[in-house]
Amino acid sequence: MPDPTLRAADVLARRLYLAGCRYAFGMPGGEVLTLVDALENAGITFVLARHENAAGFMAEGTYHRTGAPGILVSTVGPGALNGVNVVENARQDRVPMVVLTGCVDADMAHTYTHQVLDQPAVFSAVTKHSFTLSAASAHVIADKAVSMCMEEQQGPVHIDVPISVADQDALGEGELRPPAIPVVPSDVVMLREILSRAKRPLIVAGVDAVAQDAGAEITAIAERLGAPVITTYKAKGIMPESHKLAMGGAGLSPLADEILLPLVAEADVVLCLGYDPIEMRAGWQNPWDLSHQTVIDVTAVPNHHYMHHASYNVVGSCRETAFALLPEYSEANWPDGRLAQVKADLANVFAPEPEWGPAAAIATCQRVLPPNTLASADSGAHRILLSQMWQCEFPRALVQSSGLCTMGCAVPLAMGQSIVEPNRTVVSFSGDAGFLMVVGELATAADLGLKTIFVVFVDASLALIELKQRGRQMKNRGVDFGRSDFAAIARAFGGAGHCVRSTNELTEALNTAQMADTFTVIAVEIEKGAYDGRI
Ligand SMILES: Cc1ncc(C[n+]2csc(CCOP(=O)(O)OP(=O)(O)O)c2C)c(N)n1
Numbered sequence: 001m002p003d004p005t006l007r008a009a010d011v012l013a014r015r016l017y018l019a020g021c022r023y024a025f026g027m028p029g030g031e032v033l034t035l036v037d038a039l040e041n042a043g044i045t046f047v048l049a050r051h052e053n054a055a056g057f058m059a060e061g062t063y064h065r066t067g068a069p070g071i072l073v074s075t076v077g078p079g080a081l082n083g084v085n086v087v088e089n090a091r092q093d094r095v096p097m098v099v100l101t102g103c104v105d106a107d108m109a110h111t112y113t114h115q116v117l118d119q120p121a122v123f124s125a126v127t128k129h130s131f132t133l134s135a136a137s138a139h140v141i142a143d144k145a146v147s148m149c150m151e152e153q154q155g156p157v158h159i160d161v162p163i164s165v166a167d168q169d170a171l172g173e174g175e176l177r178p179p180a181i182p183v184v185p186s187d188v189v190m191l192r193e194i195l196s197r198a199k200r201p202l203i204v205a206g207v208d209a210v211a212q213d214a215g216a217e218i219t220a221i222a223e224r225l226g227a228p229v230i231t232t233y234k235a236k237g238i239m240p241e242s243h244k245l246a247m248g249g250a251g252l253s254p255l256a257d258e259i260l261l262p263l264v265a266e267a268d269v270v271l272c273l274g275y276d277p278i279e280m281r282a283g284w285q286n287p288w289d290l291s292h293q294t295v296i297d298v299t300a301v302p303n304h305h306y307m308h309h310a311s312y313n314v315v316g317s318c319r320e321t322a323f324a325l326l327p328e329y330s331e332a333n334w335p336d337g338r339l340a341q342v343k344a345d346l347a348n349v350f351a352p353e354p355e356w357g358p359a360a361a362i363a364t365c366q367r368v369l370p371p372n373t374l375a376s377a378d379s380g381a382h383r384i385l386l387s388q389m390w391q392c393e394f395p396r397a398l399v400q401s402s403g404l405c406t407m408g409c410a411v412p413l414a415m416g417q418s419i420v421e422p423n424r425t426v427v428s429f430s431g432d433a434g435f436l437m438v439v440g441e442l443a444t445a446a447d448l449g450l451k452t453i454f455v456v457f458v459d460a461s462l463a464l465i466e467l468k469q470r471g472r473q474m475k476n477r478g479v480d481f482g483r484s485d486f487a488a489i490a491r492a493f494g495g496a497g498h499c500v501r502s503t504n505e506l507t508e509a510l511n512t513a514q515m516a517d518t519f520t521v522i523a524v525e526i527e528k529g530a531y532d533g534r535i
């Protein structure tokens, strides 16, 4: 619960105290008076030095004897700049230091310039990270600053503190979240025991598991535990999706979340392997409750995302860790049929339309194209449906931009794969707007003699954005556009083109495309609003 008596500066000061800091050094100006007050209230002695640079070296001195980060306090403008030398020294000498500078409020900076300069830009160059304090996130910023400056390689972190923010009530949680416990190799035995004893273990795998090629290890540990595996879109296929323990991909579909998040909530132990929530929507912010669930997070890098927290955090190779964690026995005991039910529910909500539509088209492509097909997806409504439906039997079977979600990636991603494997079936799936962003690359496909199949979902709409606009009861503006003749465009660039409006026509077009000696564009004509209720 928020504590109404705490100012943002108090939250910051208390977190520094918890990190073991007992001294702060600097020279105050009017802009940091609240900060100095808060530090002293928290039990941190403020030492007045005669120059900010010397203050920074005194702070470093305390670090050498206590192990806690040094604290440097400088006021706006000249005070902040006087500290730059020692801050860069801390970066080069791996000294954990929290650098607090006063600054004018953002609104004021538009009409007031005295002593004002871009302090975050200055300190970004000489620190591991520069934050600007906000009242709502003071506890998060304080926690991140402390952990980031202490992580390897240790160094300085900067927090710019606007005058009025320091005084504002801290709106966020007054309590500080317990940090995940970093795990040392000897803890592996204890974690293996936790996994062995789990009654309902569950695995979440993400992009770093793919980058580290951890498919075999993940499949082995899932099978040993009888644990269902949910992946991000990037990690689809890390374990064959036809496997009875594979629950498919998740991330952007509220429909899938309705089925998968309850399963996560039922788990008693969650093992995250290379799972980076950068791909996930808001439903995956803190999807578990650490008061009664144990979460073991095996990550490539320390957690700076704060999308979720874990009970234990192993920073390192998820492949080697998964191998090391493989338990000898398992007490797992998911209720009979529960996992099969989840798979059935997912198949049901993402079932193809009986006649025609984007889901019927996706199902047809998967049925007709060979099992070793390489697919890519663009950004938009079609991509969410595709990612939920497309069954991947091996890693990288479906590639896409799911962290940044940029349009215009599917066509060139597919072309790059066709260049390396010219005789393999490679298919890209794009929306009509995303395809038009990169349509000129068809000329490159022609130059290179690629036989890539480009499927375009033609709905004359930025469907995903139109859905959101309608969902907010807003007028239809800037989301509709004309239908282009994509088959004719393909022919104009020297490829083959088909325009299809039924599963039969699509089947025929796919078969022809696989025998063609040029690239093929297949325009899948669908209605506006075709994704309603389907993603
Ligand atoms: C480069 C870029 N610009 C804008 C967006 C925002 N955006 C996400 S989906 C989308 C609509 C894409 O329309 P379309 O390619 O026709 O796909 P559909 O949603 O209709 O399936 C837009 C504009 C984005 N993700 N990337």
Ligand SMILES: [Mg+2]
Residues within 6 Å of the ligand: 380, 431, 432, 433, 457, 458, 459, 460, 461, 462, 463
């Ligand atoms: Mg579209």
